[in-house]
Amino acid sequence: MPIKTSDHPFLTRLAESEADPFMQAAVAKAQDAQWDKRTAARQDLGNWAQWRELAEQIRQHVVRYLPDYLEEFADNVEARGGHVFFAKTDDEAANYIKQIAIDKGAQHVVKSKSMVTTEIDLDKKLLEIPGMSVLESDLAEFILEEDDFDEPTHIVFPTLHKNRDQIRTIFHDKLGYDGDNDPQHLARFARKYLRASFLQADLGVTGCNFAIADSGLINLVTNEGNADLVMAIPKTQVVVMGMERLVPSLKEAEVLDQMLSRSAVGQKLTSYATFAGRQVDGESDGPEDFYVVIVDNGRSNALGGDFEAVLQCIRCGACLNVCPVYRHIGGHGYGSIYPGPIGAVLSPVLRGYQEFGDLPFASSLCGACSETCPVKIPLHKLLIKHREVMENQLHMDHSFNNVLMKGIGVATGTPAMFRMAMGVDHTMFGPLSKKAPISTENFINNGGFVKNAPSLAKGWTDVRDLPRPPKHTENFRAWFKKHQSENKHA
Amino acid sequence: MTEREAFLDSLATAAKRPRHQLQDHPFKPLNDLPDTTLADLSADDLFALAEKSSEAVHVDFQTTTKAALPQALDAFLAAKAAKTPMLPTSTAFADFGLTTWRDQLTPQPSFWVPNAGREANIDTASHADAAIGFADYLLAESGTITVATTPGQGRAFHFLPTHYLAVIKKSHILSRSRQAMYRYEKAFADGSLKTSNINFITGPSNSGDIEMVLIVGVHGPLDMTYLVVEDM
Numbered sequence: 001m002p003i004k005t006s007d008h009p010f011l012t013r014l015a016e017s018e019a020d021p022f023m024q025a026a027v028a029k030a031q032d033a034q035w036d037k038r039t040a041a042r043q044d045l046g047n048w049a050q051w052r053e054l055a056e057q058i059r060q061h062v063v064r065y066l067p068d069y070l071e072e073f074a075d076n077v078e079a080r081g082g083h084v085f086f087a088k089t090d091d092e093a094a095n096y097i098k099q100i101a102i103d104k105g106a107q108h109v110v111k112s113k114s115m116v117t118t119e120i121d122l123d124k125k126l127l128e129i130p131g132m133s134v135l136e137s138d139l140a141e142f143i144l145e146e147d148d149f150d151e152p153t154h155i156v157f158p159t160l161h162k163n164r165d166q167i168r169t170i171f172h173d174k175l176g177y178d179g180d181n182d183p184q185h186l187a188r189f190a191r192k193y194l195r196a197s198f199l200q201a202d203l204g205v206t207g208c209n210f211a212i213a214d215s216g217l218i219n220l221v222t223n224e225g226n227a228d229l230v231m232a233i234p235k236t237q238v239v240v241m242g243m244e245r246l247v248p249s250l251k252e253a254e255v256l257d258q259m260l261s262r263s264a265v266g267q268k269l270t271s272y273a274t275f276a277g278r279q280v281d282g283e284s285d286g287p288e289d290f291y292v293v294i295v296d297n298g299r300s301n302a303l304g305g306d307f308e309a310v311l312q313c314i315r316c317g318a319c320l321n322v323c324p325v326y327r328h329i330g331g332h333g334y335g336s337i338y339p340g341p342i343g344a345v346l347s348p349v350l351r352g353y354q355e356f357g358d359l360p361f362a363s364s365l366c367g368a369c370s371e372t373c374p375v376k377i378p379l380h381k382l383l384i385k386h387r388e389v390m391e392n393q394l395h396m397d398h399s400f401n402n403v404l405m406k407g408i409g410v411a412t413g414t415p416a417m418f419r420m421a422m423g424v425d426h427t428m429f430g431p432l433s434k435k436a437p438i439s440t441e442n443f444i445n446n447g448g449f450v451k452n453a454p455s456l457a458k459g460w461t462d463v464r465d466l467p468r469p470p471k472h473t474e475n476f477r478a479w480f481k482k483h484q485s486e487n488k489h490a
Numbered sequence: 491m492t493e494r495e496a497f498l499d500s501l502a503t504a505a506k507r508p509r510h511q512l513q514d515h516p517f518k519p520l521n522d523l524p525d526t527t528l529a530d531l532s533a534d535d536l537f538a539l540a541e542k543s544s545e546a547v548h549v550d551f552q553t554t555t556k557a558a559l560p561q562a563l564d565a566f567l568a569a570k571a572a573k574t575p576m577l578p579t580s581t582a583f584a585d586f587g588l589t590t591w592r593d594q595l596t597p598q599p600s601f602w603v604p605n606a607g608r609e610a611n612i613d614t615a616s617h618a619d620a621a622i623g624f625a626d627y628l629l630a631e632s633g634t635i636t637v638a639t640t641p642g643q644g645r646a647f648h649f650l651p652t653h654y655l656a657v658i659k660k661s662h663i664l665s666r667s668r669q670a671m672y673r674y675e676k677a678f679a680d681g682s683l684k685t686s687n688i689n690f691i692t693g694p695s696n697s698g699d700i701e702m703v704l705i706v707g708v709h710g711p712l713d714m715t716y717l718v719v720e721d722m
């Protein structure tokens with residue numbers, strides 16, 4: 001599936017999400033569990049603020065000198081006997097990889113979890129080859145694939161929206177599993193099934209957490225071990241990476257692996273952090289043919305502009321795990337393979353406002369995302385910036401009004417969303433008290449909505465008597481808990 | 491102009507920054523936390539921390555001496571009821587005084603054999619119910635072993651067997667991953683290390699993909715044992 005996962009309007013997706021109480025409970029449980037684990041892992045490290053500064057500096061430096069680092073990395077991959085392809089678009093990348101598969105006569109592709117391969121719609125392209133089988137080997141991605149390529153709902157925990165009974169049913173219907181719904185039994189079944197597939201794989205496809213410029217190695221950070229089998233068994237490996245995922249050397253990779261592990265899953269390091277390239281003489285496994293596909297696909301829209309900081313992202317998912325809007329609507333609500341705060345910033349950068357102009361409004365602007373981000377991306381400020389840029393575009397092109405109105409519909413679409421849109425930012429209530437008429441401009445400028453436009457703000461009448469919310473300087477978590485109990489009693 | 495040059499030029503144009511500035515602006519970290527964190531620990535402190543961190547990631551952390559190493563390895567294979575154990579081809583056997591143990595081991599082990607080829611080694615590893623490997627370092631902070639792939643100890647050696655034990659010298663316990671990186675970078679630079687792959691392994695494989703319930707043993711080994719040789 002490409003970046004966009006749904007053609008349904010946002011409010012329809014929202015209604016679908018709201019009709020899924022399991023998903024909402026699962027997201028809430030995951031957020032709470034991750035909050036504790038992440039906080040403990042960061043405290044354990046100590047000096048978290050200074051570590052963040054270092055991580056931010058590494059990422060900013062790489063983005064600033066991106067062409068130079070890409071050149072150095074590509075030279076070193078080639079010096080190790082590998083190949084590098086630079087793809088401007090998703091189609092270029094997917095077609096190149098398809099051609100590799102054809103040239104190699106590959107029939108069994110095994111993949112490890114990679115958002116970029118989803119972004120370039122690689123599975124679909126590979127399956128155009130007659131007789132081709134493509135297997136996702138990450139447990140969660142495998143479950144989604146077997147469920148007729150269901151959408152991921154989180155960038156770290158893609159199957160957060162599925163419970164064990166649903167997974168049991170998928171395995172039973174698709175693979176003949178006849179055991180119970182115990183997660184351990186389900187995982188053992190998948191292990192056995194996937195192991196057989198690994199052993200016959202002739203082409204491996206992985207993503208890349210970080211590419212090491214000065215050595216031409218790639219770094220993958222995982223927990224299951226599937227990525228390492230993808231890099232060990234097939235004769236050919238294709239690495240697909242967003243063009244910004246570089247680090248100067250192994251030293252900076254090690255810093256970011258720690259930041260990623262602690263932020264994504266609350267571990268000091270994940271079970272496997274691997275630094276790998278093309279097989280060297282004397283070794284018997286690992287790829288004999290090693291290809292790296294470096295993908296732009298809209299990322300260069302961010303270079304040198306207001307949104308450049310989004311390229312610092314290390315895809316830890318922490319911003320999803322603290323977001324009150326994500327907690328409410330889950331990943332599918334966003335309609336992008338990149339959900340949550342990072343998705344709301346990144347998706348419009350990659351694909352523009354016509355497709356994703358509503359996402360910058362799917363935010364309470366509470367700032368919890370920016371506060372947790374291990375590489376200090378000012379996510380909520382970038383969301384406001386998106387709104388400003390859209391407003392400027394409106395001045396030049398009035399047909400753009402539709403996009404903006406769609407966005408406002410998002411932020412006010414349901415009572416709960418509306419409360420969140422209003423809930424954290426104390427200053428948002430200014431326009432309400434002034435009873436100013438609604439306009440796209442005052443919505444954007446005030447980050448909120450005004451009183452007398454009920455047709456635009458479904459749900460507004462349900463919340464207009466809400467007490468003034470806490471100031472943004474108050475503890476977010478305390479507010480969040482209070483907000484939750486308010487919701488329960490609403 | 492090559493496709494690569496066109497791509498890189500287009501990025502420089504988009505960023506409004508000229509190319510080839512990096513040599514004048516190399517990366518200089520703004521703090522030295524990766525070096526100073528846990529830097530003041532003694533060898534015994536590092537050992538204690540390594541034990542605690544390893545156990546926190548579900549590792550069976552054991553210690554032995556060089557003299558008692560053969561018995562410790564026998565005990566591991568017996569505990570796992572290993573019928574098809576696998577060993578690397580390595581000079582480390584001599585270093586650890588295990589040559590005789592290796593040659594007399596029953597049940598007879600299979601080996602990761604240099605030049606035996608991909609299929610043969612992978613097939614052997616996939617049928618091994620226990621592997622005993624040699625790790626380069628153990629990182630105290632995270633309970634991580636590090637291993638560079640060699641012709642005699644391939645990548646899949648660490649992933650396909652059902653149970654896994656890593657032998658590590660106590661003197662090779664390092665504080666953090668940064669210290670391991672310094673050693674690997676030096677070995678790459680002086681030519682003493684030629685490898686395509688370095689694994690940092692922190693406990694057995696696991697997943698929280700089903701309802702966030704921790705499942706230990708997904709694709710890699712079902713369990714991990716670290717055996718630290720205290721007098722080496």
Ligand code: SF4
Binds near residue numbers: 263318342372373376
């Ligand atoms: S924006 Fe920051 S918090 Fe969100 S996924 Fe990226 S690195 Fe993590």
